[in-house]
Amino acid sequence: MKINKNIAISDSGFVFNPVNGESFSVNPIGAEIIDMMKTEKSYEEIHKTLISKYNADEATIEKDYFDFVGLLKQHNLIDNNEEA
Amino acid sequence: MEKLRYERPVIKKLETGMPNKFGLRTEYAPMTHIDGVAVKKLIEDYGSPLYVISESTIRSTYKKAKKAFSTRYPKVQFAWSYKTNYLNAVCNVFHQEGSWAEVVSGFEYEKAIRNGVDGKKIIFNGPDKTADDLRKAIQNESLIHIDHLDELYTILELTEELEKRPKVAIRVNMDTGIYPMWDRFGFNYENGQAWDALNKIMRSGKLELMGLHCHIGTFMLTASAYAVAAGKLADLAIGIQEKYNHSIKYIDLGGGFASKNTLKGAYLPGSDTNPTFDDFAEAISTTLLNCNFRNNELPLLILETGRALIDDAGYLLGTVIANKRTSMGKRTTILDIGVNLLFTAFWYDHKITPAQPFTHYTETTQLFGPLCMNIDVVRENIDLPLLNKGDHLVVHQIGAYNMTQWMQFITLRPNIVMIDMESKVHLVRENEKIESITNHERMPEHLKNFEL
Numbered sequence: 345m346k347i348n349k350n351i352a353i354s355d356s357g358f359v360f361n362p363v364n365g366e367s368f369s370v371n372p373i374g375a376e377i378i379d380m381m382k383t384e385k386s387y388e389e390i391h392k393t394l395i396s397k398y399n400a401d402e403a404t405i406e407k408d409y410f411d412f413v414g415l416l417k418q419h420n421l422i423d424n425n426e427e428a
Numbered sequence: 429m430e431k432l433r434y435e436r437p438v439i440k441k442l443e444t445g446m447p448n449k450f451g452l453r454t455e456y457a458p459m460t461h462i463d464g465v466a467v468k469k470l471i472e473d474y475g476s477p478l479y480v481i482s483e484s485t486i487r488s489t490y491k492k493a494k495k496a497f498s499t500r501y502p503k504v505q506f507a508w509s510y511k512t513n514y515l516n517a518v519c520n521v522f523h524q525e526g527s528w529a530e531v532v533s534g535f536e537y538e539k540a541i542r543n544g545v546d547g548k549k550i551i552f553n554g555p556d557k558t559a560d561d562l563r564k565a566i567q568n569e570s571l572i573h574i575d576h577l578d579e580l581y582t583i584l585e586l587t588e589e590l591e592k593r594p595k596v597a598i599r600v601n602m603d604t605g606i607y608p609m610w611d612r613f614g615f616n617y618e619n620g621q622a623w624d625a626l627n628k629i630m631r632s633g634k635l636e637l638m639g640l641h642c643h644i645g646t647f648m649l650t651a652s653a654y655a656v657a658a659g660k661l662a663d664l665a666i667g668i669q670e671k672y673n674h675s676i677k678y679i680d681l682g683g684g685f686a687s688k689n690t691l692k693g694a695y696l697p698g699s700d701t702n703p704t705f706d707d708f709a710e711a712i713s714t715t716l717l718n719c720n721f722r723n724n725e726l727p728l729l730i731l732e733t734g735r736a737l738i739d740d741a742g743y744l745l746g747t748v749i750a751n752k753r754t755s756m757g758k759r760t761t762i763l764d765i766g767v768n769l770l771f772t773a774f775w776y777d778h779k780i781t782p783a784q785p786f787t788h789y790t791e792t793t794q795l796f797g798p799l800c801m802n803i804d805v806v807r808e809n810i811d812l813p814l815l816n817k818g819d820h821l822v823v824h825q826i827g828a829y830n831m832t833q834w835m836q837f838i839t840l841r842p843n844i845v846m847i848d849m850e851s852k853v854h855l856v857r858e859n860e861k862i863e864s865i866t867n868h869e870r871m872p873e874h875l876k877n878f879e880l
Contacts, residue, residue, distance in 0.1 A: 359439065367442045371789040371814070374437035400434035404816065408436040411753065415439050418757045 346423045347381040347416065361421060368419065373398070374412060378421075436751075436814050438791055454790050454811040459781045459822045462743055464851040467783040467820055475859065476747040476820070477765045479831060479844040483521055485741035486827075487849070490525045493737060496705035500713035503728045507551050509683055510536040512734025512828045513742075517846050517856040519543050522737070530732040534561040541568070551680065551732070553599065553641070555579075555613065562586055566594045573597045573641045573680070575614055580628060587634045597639035597680065598625045602660050604644050604653040613643065617660050626664065630672045637674060639727070640664055643682025647691065647735070651707040655715045657681060662719035665727060675722075680730035681712055687739035689776040689825050705736070735828040742827025744770060745783065748819045749798060759793045761815055765823060766797020766804045769841070771833040772826060773797075773806045780806075783820035786813030799838050831857075836865065 352360040357375050359368040370378065373394075380390045387409070394405050416422045460467055463482050470478060490506070497504040507530035508522035514536060519529070520543055529540035532554030540550050547568025555575040557565070559582055565572050566586055574580050574596055583594050599614025600622045615621035629635050640661045644653055661679045668674050685708050690698040716729065746765035754760055767773050780795070790811045797804035806823075815821070834841060840860035845853050 368439050369442055369789075370439040371435060371437060371787065373435055374439050377437050397432055398434040399431040404434070404436075411751070412437040412439070414753065415757065419439065419441060421439075 346384065347378060348421055348423055349382070351378070351382070351421055353378055353382075359421070361419075364420065366419070368421075377409070377412060378416075434816075435787055435789065436816060438789055438814055440789075440791065457781065458783055458785050459824075460783060460785075462822075463847040465847055465853055467745055467822060470845065470853065471745055471747070471820055473853070474843045474845055474855065476745060477769060477842045478745045479769075479826075479842065479857075480743040480745060481515075481518060481827065481844065481846040481856070482741045482743070483846055483848045486518070486521045486738060487525060489737050489740055490522065490527070493705045493731075493733065494525075496709040497713065497729065497731065500709050501716065501726075501729050503726060505678070505728055505730045506737075507549075507680075507730055507732050508737075509732050509734030510539060511832055512683075513738050513831050514539055515831055515844065515856055516543055517854070518738065518827075518831075528730075532556075534558060534564075537561060537565065537570075551641075551730070553643075553732075559586065562594075563590065566590050566592050569595055571595050571597060571638055573599050573614075574625065574629075575599055577625065577628075580625060584632055584634060593634065593636050595636045595638045596629065597637070597641045597676075597678075598622060598629070599641045599643070600661060600664065602642060602644070602657060604656040604660075606645055606648070606650065606653045608645070610643070610645050614641070617664070622664060623667075626668060630668070630674065637668070637676060639676050639678035639680055639730070641680040641682060641730075643732070644684060646684045647686045648684045649686055649702060651703045651711040654681060654708055655711040658712045658715040659719065662716055662721070666720060669722070669725075675725050676727055678728035678730050679716065680732065683731070683733040683735070685733045685736035687736045687825060687828060689739060689772070689778065692775055692777055694777075738827035739825045740827065742825065742830065744823040744826045744830070746821050746823065748815045748817050748821070750817055751815065754794070759791045760796055761793050761812070762796045762798060763806060763821065764798050765806060765821075766799045767806070768797070768799060768804075768835045768837045768839065769830065770797070770806060770823060770826060771830055771835070772828070776825075777807060777810075778826065779824040780810060780812070781822050781824070782813050782815065783822050786815075789814055801838070836860065840864070 350362050353375060357370045359370050462480055463484055507528040508519055510531045528549040529545045530551045531537045531540050547570045550570040552565045552570050553573045562583055563586055572594060600617050601611045601614045602617035603609055615625045629637050642657050642661055644657050665676050686702040688699040688702055744765055746763045749762040749764055752760045790813055793810055793812045794808055795806040797806055843855060843859045844857040846856045847853055
């Protein structure tokens with residue numbers, strides 16, 4: 345699963361998609377996930393990083409991660425040619 | 429290394445366009461305590477969901493209402509509307525403050541008597557009073573507000589057997605310029621039904637006509653309708669004085685004052701737009717004082733407002749069961765609070781706040797209850813922080829009707845606690861157990877056994 349390469353993301357959580365001009369606001373953990381996806385980290389790596397950093401159980405992080413990815417897909421921020 | 433506080437990831441599309449000047453504000457600020465008691469502790473001790481009633485809010489709201497009327501009119505009496513919330517603890521707070529009781533059934537009448545209310549200070553309204561109910565009310569010298577002629581004739585029959593002179597009033601319905609006009613209760617003012625009933629009462633010689641009553645509607649968003657109602661009742665009172673040389677003792681304008689809740693479809697929050705006690709008091713008092721009552725014969729003004737006195741004092745605490753998304757990607761959150769406990773969710777956009785701190789990130793969410801029924805929607809659209817399973821929420825202003833119109837449906841009803849003036853928590857109604865329901869059932873012998 346790859347995030348569109350040309351997505352721009354600022355430190356304050358402002359996301360811009362130059363393909364269609366749409367912009368988004370993302371919270372810090374969401375921005376962190378997008379950053380990791382941009383560097384082509386695998387789900388397992390992202391999951392491990394979040395578990396070690398945040399005070400939440402594995403199931404919650406897994407569930408919320410896939411919910412977030414669903415949102416990225418819905419907003420056309422994920423390369424739809426890639427298999428999830 | 430200590431781990432960071434987790435918040436679920438969220439991304440929100442930024443929409444451009446005109447800002448919505450009518451939008452309700454997002455409830456970021458958590459309500460962690462009610463009257464000094466931690467919401468978390470309340471749920472730990474009494475479970476979730478949980479109704480919480482604030483005694484201090486009841487008393488302060490009552491005092492505000494009393495002041496609004498008593499500073500404008502010399503003789504004012506409140507009567508607590510039992511149907512709005514007939515938990516004994518709630519009723520007794522109002523009785524301690526000086527409220528009489530206003531009941532609409534034999535069941536409520538019995539509750540008021542058991543609470544220790546003097547029968548003479550019970551107002552008996554409603555269309556369904558059995559002969560036994562009326563017999564009891566006549567013997568206790570309660571104020572019987574007659575709804576229809578059948579009731580009037582039953583009372584007249586009972587006077588033969590009881591040798592008492594029943595104290596009665598009639599309920600009058602009327603056009604006050606609002607829609608819908610409530611003309612199903614009582615006798616109509618405009619078409620002469622009210623005068624017909626009054627003539628029958630006066631000519632019978634067997635009944636003591638004490639007052640005139642009306643109740644023009646519910647959740648009234650205009651105070652001026654009460655001025656019309658007060659004027660029409662005063663006109664009847666003065667007419668009775670002229671025709672029969674009989675002074676009625678009171679005018680009862682019923683209830684129907686809007687609380688500060690926000691009706692569905694309203695542009696602005698009810699807290700900003702709904703009339704205040706002062707608005708209602710001004711409209712009613714000015715009208716009565718300007719009517720031509722004889723010197724020293726101003727009638728007592730009775731008010732039966734329920735909703736506006738108790739809504740603010742009630743909270744419903746709940747817990748997030750799950751987060752989901754609809755087919756279109758919209759966030760939905762399932763709570764353990766449903767329309768079984770929050771009947772008023774059908775007509776209010778209830779204010780709902782988280783019970784623990786969050787960041788300022790929010791998501792537009794649809795709140796569902798726990799019932800396996802499609803109608804179980806608590807809020808269609810609300811901007812809420814990023815709630816997780818197990819997080820607690822506080823639903824505000826639920827004191828009116830939810831603890832009487834609730835449904836034992838699919839699941840059992842929870843505990844109700846009252847926080848007293850010293851922040852002590854009292855259990856005022858125990859949660860239901862399965863036996864609370866099954867103990868009332870009877871199994872026919874031939875249905876006791878089966879094989880699958």
